[in-house]
Amino acid sequence: MFDLDRWEEIFDTIRKNKLRTFLTGLSVASGIFIMVILLGFGQGMQNGIQKQFQRDAANRISIWPGVTAIEYKGLNPNRRIQFKNSDYTLAAQKYSDQLAYKSPLYRIWGGLVSYGKESGNYRVEGVLPDYQFLENAEMLDGRFINHLDFQDKRKVAVIGNKVKTDIFKDKEEVLGERIEISGINFIVVGVYTDPGGEREESRVFLPISTTQQVFSGGNNIDNLSFTLPQEENFEAALATSQSFIKNIEQQLKQKHTVAPEDESAINVSNSLEHAKQIYDLIFIIKTFFWWVGIATIFAGVVGVSNIMLIIVKERTKEIGIRKALGARPISIIGMVLQESIFVTAIAGFLGLITSMLLLELIGPYIQTDFIVNPTVNFNVALSTVIVLIVAGGIAGFFPARRAARIKPIVALRDE
Amino acid sequence: MIEIKNLHKSYRTGTNALHVLKGIDFSVKEGELVAIMGSSGSGKSTLLNILGMLDEADEGSYTLDDVPIKNLNEKIAAKYRNKFLGFIFQSFNLINYKTALDNVALPLYYQGIGKKERTERAYAYLEKVGLAQWATHLPNELSGGQKQRVAIARALASEPKVLLADEPTGALDTKTSYEVMNLIQEINDEGKTILIVTHEEDIAQMTKRIVHLKDGVIIDDKPVKQVRALAHV
Numbered sequence: 001m002f003d004l005d006r007w008e009e010i011f012d013t014i015r016k017n018k019l020r021t022f023l024t025g026l027s028v029a030s031g032i033f034i035m036v037i038l039l040g041f042g043q044g045m046q047n048g049i050q051k052q053f054q055r056d057a058a059n060r061i062s063i064w065p066g067v068t069a070i071e072y073k074g075l076n077p078n079r080r081i082q083f084k085n086s087d088y089t090l091a092a093q094k095y096s097d098q099l100a101y102k103s104p105l106y107r108i109w110g111g112l113v114s115y116g117k118e119s120g121n122y123r124v125e126g127v128l129p130d131y132q133f134l135e136n137a138e139m140l141d142g143r144f145i146n147h148l149d150f151q152d153k154r155k156v157a158v159i160g161n162k163v164k165t166d167i168f169k170d171k172e173e174v175l176g177e178r179i180e181i182s183g184i185n186f187i188v189v190g191v192y193t194d195p196g197g198e199r200e201e202s203r204v205f206l207p208i209s210t211t212q213q214v215f216s217g218g219n220n221i222d223n224l225s226f227t228l229p230q231e232e233n234f235e236a237a238l239a240t241s242q243s244f245i246k247n248i249e250q251q252l253k254q255k256h257t258v259a260p261e262d263e264s265a266i267n268v269s270n271s272l273e274h275a276k277q278i279y280d281l282i283f284i285i286k287t288f289f290w291w292v293g294i295a296t297i298f299a300g301v302v303g304v305s306n307i308m309l310i311i312v313k314e315r316t317k318e319i320g321i322r323k324a325l326g327a328r329p330i331s332i333i334g335m336v337l338q339e340s341i342f343v344t345a346i347a348g349f350l351g352l353i354t355s356m357l358l359l360e361l362i363g364p365y366i367q368t369d370f371i372v373n374p375t376v377n378f379n380v381a382l383s384t385v386i387v388l389i390v391a392g393g394i395a396g397f398f399p400a401r402r403a404a405r406i407k408p409i410v411a412l413r414d415e
Numbered sequence: 416m417i418e419i420k421n422l423h424k425s426y427r428t429g430t431n432a433l434h435v436l437k438g439i440d441f442s443v444k445e446g447e448l449v450a451i452m453g454s455s456g457s458g459k460s461t462l463l464n465i466l467g468m469l470d471e472a473d474e475g476s477y478t479l480d481d482v483p484i485k486n487l488n489e490k491i492a493a494k495y496r497n498k499f500l501g502f503i504f505q506s507f508n509l510i511n512y513k514t515a516l517d518n519v520a521l522p523l524y525y526q527g528i529g530k531k532e533r534t535e536r537a538y539a540y541l542e543k544v545g546l547a548q549w550a551t552h553l554p555n556e557l558s559g560g561q562k563q564r565v566a567i568a569r570a571l572a573s574e575p576k577v578l579l580a581d582e583p584t585g586a587l588d589t590k591t592s593y594e595v596m597n598l599i600q601e602i603n604d605e606g607k608t609i610l611i612v613t614h615e616e617d618i619a620q621m622t623k624r625i626v627h628l629k630d631g632v633i634i635d636d637k638p639v640k641q642v643r644a645l646a647h648v
Contacts, residue, residue, distance in 0.1 A: 005530060016512030321508045324469065326497020326525040326573065329489045404489070409469040412508060 010339045020314075024307045024340070025347030028388060031300025032351030035293040036381050040359040042289035044366065044374025046282045051372050055196020057101070057134050060271040061241060063224040063248065065256075072259035081256050081265050085212075085219040090255070091226075091248055098228060098244060103128040105223040106211050108182065113159075113204055115179045118167040122160075123203045124181055126211025134225045135194060142175045142190030149189075149207040155214070157186040160201035161193045181206070184214050238272045245270060297388055304388075305395030308340055312399040319403050320411020329404035336400035337393060344392035348385040356381065416576060416608050417443040417466065422475035424461055435461045437631035439475070443577075443610065448603040448641075450619035451612045453628035460581060462628065463612045467500055467579045468492045480576050497525050501570030505582035507562040509554040515541060515565045516550040522573035540568040544598060560591035567598060571607075578602070578609040584618055590648070596621045597644035617642075 014021045065081035088104040104127070111124030125131075132144040140161060149156050157179060168174050177188050181204065194200035211217060228244060231237040245268050250260065258265040312319075319332055356376065363374045424436040435458045443449055453459040464470035465477065468484060477484040479499055487495070501522075502508075509518045520537035528536070541547050544564040546557075554562055563583060570578055583599070584592035596618060603609050603623075611622060619625050620642045627635035 005524060008530070009524070012513070012517070317508070318510050321510060322521070322525070323493060324467070324496060324502050324508075325522040325569070326493050328493040328525075331525070407469070409464050412469070412504065 006334065006338065009335065010342060013335075013339060014343070020307075020311060021343055024304065024311075024343050025350070027303035027307065028300055028344050028347040028392065029351035029354070031296050031303070032348050032381075032385055032388060033355040034296045035384055036352060036355035036376050037359065038289045038293050038296070039380065040355070040363070040374040040376040041371060042286050043376060044363070044371040045285055047372040047374075048368070048370040049278055049282055051195060051197075052370075055136060055194055055200045056271060057136055057227050058271055058275060059227050059230070059237060059241065060134055061226045061228070061245060062269045063226075063252070064222060064267050066264045066267050068258055068262055068265040070259040070262045072262065073257055075257055081258065083221045083224065085221060087252060087255065088221060088224055091224060091251070094251070095226075095244065095248065100227045100229045101130040101133045102224075102226045103131040103134055104208060104221040105131070105225060106208050106217050106220060107222045108211065108215050111182050111204065113163060113167060113179055113181050115167040115177065118169065119180075120163070120166050122163055124206065124211070125203060126206045126208035126215075126217070128208055131205065131225065132192070134227060135200070136196070137192040137194050140191045140193050142188070144190055144192065145205055145207050150209050153209045153213055154207060155184065155186045155210055156189045156207065157181065158190040158192060158205040159188055160203045161191055162198045162201035163204060164191050166202075182215070234272075234276075238276065241270055241272050293384075297384060297391075300388060301391040301395050304340065304344060304392040305399065308336070308396040308399040311340075312336060312403040315403065316406055316411045319406050320408040323406070323408040324412065332404040333397070333400045336403055337396050340396035340400075341389060341393045344389050344396075345385075348388050352381050352385050416445045416447075416480060417441070417610075418476075418478040419466075420476045422462075422465065422477065423473045424458075424465065424470070425473060435631050436465075436472070439631075439633060441626065441633060441636075443608060445576075445608055446603070446606050447624060448600070448609045448622045449611070449624045449626060450622040451610060451626050451628060452614060452616075452619050454614065456630075457628040458631045459612045459614075459628045463579055463581055463610065466577075466610065467502060468496050493525075497522060497573055499576045501573060501575040501578045503563070503566050503570050503578060503580035503583045505585040507554070507559075507566045507586075509562060509565060509569075511554050514551050514553055515546060515557065515568075518554070518565055519569045519572050522569060526573060537568070537572055540572050541565070543571070544568045558591075559587050560594055563587065563591075563595050564598060567595070567602070571602065576608060578607060580609065580611045582613055583611060584613070584615065592618065593644045593647045597648060600641075600644055 065083050068075070068077050068079045068081065071077050085104070092099070092102050106126040108124040110121045113120055113122050113124070127145060128150060129144060129146050137144070144158050145156070148154070164174055167179070168177070174188050174191060178185050179188055186206065192201070208221070212219060228237070228241055231240065249266055249268060252266050253260055253262070256265065322332065359374055359376060366374065419439060419441045422436050422439040425432045425434040439462060451459045451462060461470065465472050468487060471487070479495070482495070484495065510521070513521070516534065516537050519540055520533045523533040523536060538547065538550060541550055544567055546561060546564055546568070549557060549561060554565070557565065580599070584595055587595060599609060599611070600621065611618070613619055620639060621644050622639065623641050624636070624638045626633055
C-alpha cells in the first residue's frame with residue numbers, strides 16, 4: 001500500500017486514462033453529492049417545521065367555541081356557542097393548581113391600525129399578561145400587557161415587530177407613541193418578536209378588559225388558552241394534557257348545554273398532540289430521505305463495480321502483457337483495487353466537499369418557512385463516503401480477481 | 416537449457432477434443448538460435464506458449480535451466496517468466512499509454528528493482544536496440560520496426576535465460592523484418608538462447624537450426640547454415 005513505485009504506477013495509469021478516471025469519479029461524486037444535498041434538505045425541512053412549531057408555547061392548549069351539531073335538551077342544532085368571561089374564570093379557578101399560564105382572548109378581525117399617514121390591517125387581540133408566554137412572544141422593547149393595564153382598562157398596546165416596521169417605518173423609539181386602532185387611540189408600551197415569523201408578528205395585543213369595553217365586546221371571549229406545567233416525560237405530559245382537556249371540555253359542554261358527544265361545539269387544539277404528529281412527520285420525511293440517499297449510494301456502488309468490470313475488460317490485454325512480463329496475481333489485484341479505491345476516495349471527498357460547500361453557501365439564502373438552514377452532519381456524510389469507498393473496494397475486488405485470473409495466453413491472443 | 420519429453424496437449428472445444436501436440440521430444444542448448452516452423456494448426460504456437468509458461472501441458476516433462484517446470488501456480492509461474500523468459504510477440508504487445516522507456520522498464524518493476532536503476536537499465540537496452548532518442552515516445556508514435564525493437568529491448572531488460580519470439584516479423588515488411596532479424600542475430604551472437612516461431616522460410620534460414628512441426632509432431636530437426644540478415648539490409 002505504501003509502495004512508492006506502486007503509487008507511481010497508479011498515478012501513471014490515471015494520468016494516461018483521464019476519461020475513464022473522470023467517468024468513474026463522476027458516478028461516485030454525484031452519488032455522494034445527491035446524498036448529502038438530500039440529507040441537508042431533510043435536515044432543513046426538520047428545522048423549518050420545528051421553527052413553525054415554536055411560534056406558540058409547545059404545550060399550549062387552545063379552546064374555542066363553534067356551532068352545535070346535535071339537538072340536545074330541546075335545543076336546536078346549528079346553535080352558535082359564545083364563550084363569556086365566566087367560562088374563563090370558572091376554568092381558571094377550578095384548575096388553578098394544574099395550570100401554568102392561562103389567558104382568555106377577545107379578537108377584533110381586521111383592526112385598522114394607524115400612525116400618522118401609515119396604516120394597516122392587523123389582528124387585534126385583547127389578552128391577559130400570561131398570553132405573552134402562551135404565544136412564545138419575546139419583548140424587543142418595553143413590556144407586555146400587565147395586570148394594572150387589565151385592572152384599570154388602560155388604552156395601551158403591545159405591537160409586533162412587523163407592525164412596528166410597517167407603520168413606524170424607520171422610527172427607532174416607538175414606546176409612548178400614540179397609535180389609532182379602529183378610530184381609538186392607544187399608547188404603545190411594548191414591541192415583541194415571535195419565533196413564528198412575520199405572520200405571528202403582525203398582531204397587536206391590548207388588555208382584554210379595554211378591548212371588550214371599547215370595541216363593544218360585552219363580556220364575550222373568543223378563545224381560552226392554557227399551558228400545563230412542564231413535565232420531564234413527553235408521554236406523561238401528553239396524558240396529563242389529554243385528561244385536563246377531557247375535564248374542561250365536559251365542564252364547558254355542560255355549562256353551554258351541549259350534547260356530550262357533540263364534536264363541533266367546543267373545539268380544542270392541543271399543541272402536544274400536534275407535536276407528536278409533527279415529530280412523526282419529521283421522522284417519516286427523514287426516513288424517506290435516508291432511504292433515497294442509501295438507494296443513491298447503492299446506485300453509485302453498482303456504477304463503480306460496473307465501471308470496474310469495463311476497466312478490467314478494457315485492460316485485459318495490458319494485464320496479459322504484465323503477467324507475461326512477470327506480474328504476480330496479487331500485484332494485478334492490488335493495482336486494479338488500489339486504483340479504484342484511490343479514485344473512489346478522491347471523487348467521494350470531492351462530492352462531499354462540493355455538496356457541503358453548496359449547502360453552506362446557498363443554505364442561508366433559502367427563504368421559505370418550510371426549509372430553514374439545510375445542513376448535514378459532517379460525521380454522517382463522512383461515514384457515507386467511507387461506506388462508499390469500502391463498498392467500491394468490495395465491488396472492485398471481484399473484477400480485479402477476475403483480472404488476475406486471466407490467462408496471459410488468452411489475453412494476448414490476437415483478435 | 417530447455418529439455419522437453421513426450422509433451423502432449425489437447426484443447427477441448429465443446430464435445431470435441433483437439434489433440435494439438437502429440438508427444439514432442441525436444442531440447443535446446445545454451446546459445447542456440449532455433450526456428451520452429453510449421454503451417455498453421457501444426458502446434459508451433461502451442462509449443463511456444465508451453466515453453467513460455469503461458470499455457471500448461473497435459474502430459475510430459477519440461478525442464479528449463481535445470482528447473483523442472485510443473486504444477487506451477489500463478490505466483491511461481493509469474494516469477495519464472497520474469498526470471499527465465501523474455502517474450503517477443505507478433506503484435507508487439509507494448510502498453511500503449513507508457514513511453515518506450517517505461518515499457519522496457521516494466522519487467523524490472525516486477526523484479527522489484529528501484530526506479531533509478533530501472534530507468535538506467537531500460538535506457539541502456541533502448542540504446543542497444545538503437546532507439547535511445549525515442550525513449551520518451553509512446554508506442555503509437557513509433558513505426559512497426561521500432562515497436563518491435565522496443566519489445567526486444569523489453570524482453571532483454573529482465574536478463575532472461577531464453578528469448579521466445581512468436582512470429583516476430585509477422586507484422587513487418589521484408590526490409591524491417593531483416594533489420595529485426597539482424598538485431599536478434601546480434602543478441603544471439605552475445606550468447607543468448609533464442610527460439611523463434613515463424614512460417615517464413617527466409618526468416619528461418621537466418622537461424623542456426625530449424626525444427627519442423629506437422630500435426631503435432633516434429634517431422635524434421637536439422638541445423639542450417641545461418642544466413643546473416645545484415646547482408647540483406
